[in-house]
Amino acid sequence: MAVKRIRKYGADVLRKKSLSVKDISEKTIKLIQNLEDTLKKSRGVGLSAPQLGVLERVFIANDPDTKKIIKIINPEIVEIEEFEIDLEGCLSFPGVYFSIKRPAKITITGWTPRGKKIIIPAKGLLARCFAHEHDHLNGTLIIDYASEEEKKHYSL
Ligand SMILES: [Zn+2]
Numbered sequence: 001m002a003v004k005r006i007r008k009y010g011a012d013v014l015r016k017k018s019l020s021v022k023d024i025s026e027k028t029i030k031l032i033q034n035l036e037d038t039l040k041k042s043r044g045v046g047l048s049a050p051q052l053g054v055l056e057r058v059f060i061a062n063d064p065d066t067k068k069i070i071k072i073i074n075p076e077i078v079e080i081e082e083f084e085i086d087l088e089g090c091l092s093f094p095g096v097y098f099s100i101k102r103p104a105k106i107t108i109t110g111w112t113p114r115g116k117k118i119i120i121p122a123k124g125l126l127a128r129c130f131a132h133e134h135d136h137l138n139g140t141l142i143i144d145y146a147s148e149e150e151k152k153h154y155s156l
Pocket of ligand 1: 089090091092132136
């Protein structure tokens, strides 16, 4: 259990594609624990493995309804429905918020740390968070959705 350093925009690792987890090892469990500890400390909504410098397809998200932390290994978005635009931040971009269009409803599949297949329908903030964290696993960041004016506003 440990709070780890969150990689900030500019770090190469944030631009790389993460690899699928082949088997859920002790190392994977430790990674998830570190993600959880780091997310709690930073009070964010979600956190992905590459943000801790680990290129594995794992992320966690705070469910605003149940207040529980959802942990997903090898997530896949299987359905998206409707879109909405809202301000969105990222722990790798402290103090920065961009207006981003995301699915209002999303269904995601993946595996729990115990190796159970899960399917989670989400809407609103959780749906946005799933889309955001899933992007991280492919090296996509919020700045990729920003307008030139927004980037200029933050001098990015
Ligand atoms: Zn992020």
